[in-house]
Amino acid sequence: MATTIESGGQQTIESKHLWRIMAIGMLAVRFVQGWIYWGGGSRRFIYGPQKINPAGHWMAYKFQTAMPGAILGTSHLVSFLLHHFVLLYAGVIIFSAVELISGLMLISGFLTRLAAIMTLGLSFTLMLLFGWQGATCIDEWTMAASNFGMGIALFLIGGGAYSIDNWLLKTKPSLGTKGWFRWLGGSEPLPLSDAAFKKLALTLFWIAVIFIVATYSYYRGSVITPFHGDPTGVKVHHVQMRDLQIAPDGSVTVHMYVNAGTASVPSHIISARLLDYAGKVVEVWDGKQLSRLPANDIHNDYAYQQISPDPILGLKAGLGAAATVHLPVSDSSGFLGTSAGPYQLQILTINGKTMSVSGQIEG
Numbered sequence: 001m002a003t004t005i006e007s008g009g010q011q012t013i014e015s016k017h018l019w020r021i022m023a024i025g026m027l028a029v030r031f032v033q034g035w036i037y038w039g040g041g042s043r044r045f046i047y048g049p050q051k052i053n054p055a056g057h058w059m060a061y062k063f064q065t066a067m068p069g070a071i072l073g074t075s076h077l078v079s080f081l082l083h084h085f086v087l088l089y090a091g092v093i094i095f096s097a098v099e100l101i102s103g104l105m106l107i108s109g110f111l112t113r114l115a116a117i118m119t120l121g122l123s124f125t126l127m128l129l130f131g132w133q134g135a136t137c138i139d140e141w142t143m144a145a146s147n148f149g150m151g152i153a154l155f156l157i158g159g160g161a162y163s164i165d166n167w168l169l170k171t172k173p174s175l176g177t178k179g180w181f182r183w184l185g186g187s188e189p190l191p192l193s194d195a196a197f198k199k200l201a202l203t204l205f206w207i208a209v210i211f212i213v214a215t216y217s218y219y220r221g222s223v224i225t226p227f228h229g230d231p232t233g234v235k236v237h238h239v240q241m242r243d244l245q246i247a248p249d250g251s252v253t254v255h256m257y258v259n260a261g262t263a264s265v266p267s268h269i270i271s272a273r274l275l276d277y278a279g280k281v282v283e284v285w286d287g288k289q290l291s292r293l294p295a296n297d298i299h300n301d302y303a304y305q306q307i308s309p310d311p312i313l314g315l316k317a318g319l320g321a322a323a324t325v326h327l328p329v330s331d332s333s334g335f336l337g338t339s340a341g342p343y344q345l346q347i348l349t350i351n352g353k354t355m356s357v358s359g360q361i362e363g
Contacts (some may be wrong), residue, residue, distance in 0.1 A: 014224065016049045016190070023157065023161035023186070024161045026158070026160075027162060029159060030159035031106070031107060033147060033150045034105070034115070035103065035107050036147065037102025037119055038120065039103070040103070041098075041099035041100025042103075044096045045097075054089060055086070058092070059096075060092070060303075060304045061304045061305055062263075063078055063082070063129070064071055064318075064320040065133075065319040066078060066130050066320070068261075068319065068320060069131075069133065069260075071215075072129070072131075074129055083302070095122075098122060100102040101115075103115075103116045103119075109164050109165050109166065111165065112154060112165055112185060113155050115154075115185040116151045116154035116155040117151070117155060120151040120152065122147070125224070127227050130143055131219060133263065137189060141215060141216065141219055145212045148208060150361055152352075157186075160188070168181075168187075179191050183313075212305055213215065217242055227328065228247060236260070236318070236351055237261030237266075237353070238258070239259070239267065239317065240256070240257045240355075241255065241345065241347070242258050243255045244343075244345050244358065246274070247360060249294075250283050250329050251327060251328050251329050252274060252328075252345060254323045254324070254345055254357060254359075255323070256269075256307060256317065256321075256322065256326055256347075257321070257323070258305075258317045261319050263319045266317055267316075267317045269289055269317065269347045269348070269349055269350075270348055270350075271285065271290070271347070272327060272346065273285070273345075273346050274345055275343065275345075275346065276343055285330050286314075287313060288314075289330060291309045291311055291313070293315070293326075297325065297326040297327075299323055301322040301323060302323070303319045305318035307321045307323040342358050342359065343360070343361055344358050345357055345358075
């Protein structure tokens with residue numbers, strides 16, 4: 001790499017030429033990165049405003065589906081926001097606005113490095129929230145990983161050719177001597193010596209390597225461990241149950257949480273049954289009974305993805321849905337309530353999976 005800074009603070013003709021060539025080479029990267037984020041923001045603000053309209057099926061539903069596999073504590077953050085509408089709505093609007101603005105800045109080449117830093121933050125956040133999703137090719141991980149690497153390259157190189165940054169520099173050449181413009185814009189090299197630039201570039205490189213390889217290993221293995229399905233399970237729905245309570249009359253209350261599966265379709269619970277300590281079935285709730293559960297027997301934790309009766313298939317439960325469900329005494333109850341327990345509640349989902357939880361009869 002040619003020396004970028006001379007003793008008088010002026011670039012050599014050779015370094016300017018080389019930087020111009022690199023900037024031209026980054027045009028496609030700058031445009032694609034910009035269009036990805038511009039597309040995400042414009043879909044909500046311009047082409048599909050219903051996505052940010054709380055009156056309909058808006059972005060809150062999407063964020064809730066991220067909870068089961070979100071890492072580094074971000075699932076708790078999402079849960080908190082889902083319970084605080086003002087903060088949730090502000091978060092959706094701010095996130096979408098950053099996507100829209102940073103994407104437009106990259107497409108036009110305005111303050112290219114600042115825009116690249118903004119997209120790095122977006123890529124990092126999306127990786128933590130949605131990196132686990134994608135049933136076969138971990139699609140969300142691939143997108144976030146690619147955007148992360150592209151953001152680093154754009155920050156280091158600038159990609160300022162054919163850009164507003166370049167036009168500003170030609171209009172007012174004194175900007176080339178301003179440190180803030182060179183750190184935030186994209187038409188000039190960073191105001192660093194070759195040694196300092198190399199150190200910064202290698203530091204960002206190793207951050208990218210660790211972040212990308214570590215998340216890939218966590219989600220799919222294939223690094224130092226064999227390939228495995230992701231820790232959450234995006235192919236088959238799973239319902240986690242806890243806090244099973246059995247009343248003396250045989251009615252049941254249990255908390256259900258859809259903590260795995262695909263976000264594109266809901267899970268369906270088609271039957272439930274209660275077994276005593278000997279494994280004998282003492283209560284059964286079939287799909288017809290589950291589909292007729294009244295609204296006051298299902299208390300959802302969140303207002304968006306919910307567990308609710310399905311007219312045909314029992315209970316419908318979207319990914320991330322959580323609720324306390326009360327199952328009244330069934331039509332064919334054989335419950336005698338003579339044993340203090342333990343009892344086991346089993347549910348069967350439409351994909352043939354059986355899940356269970358144990359509990360005692362209430363005193």
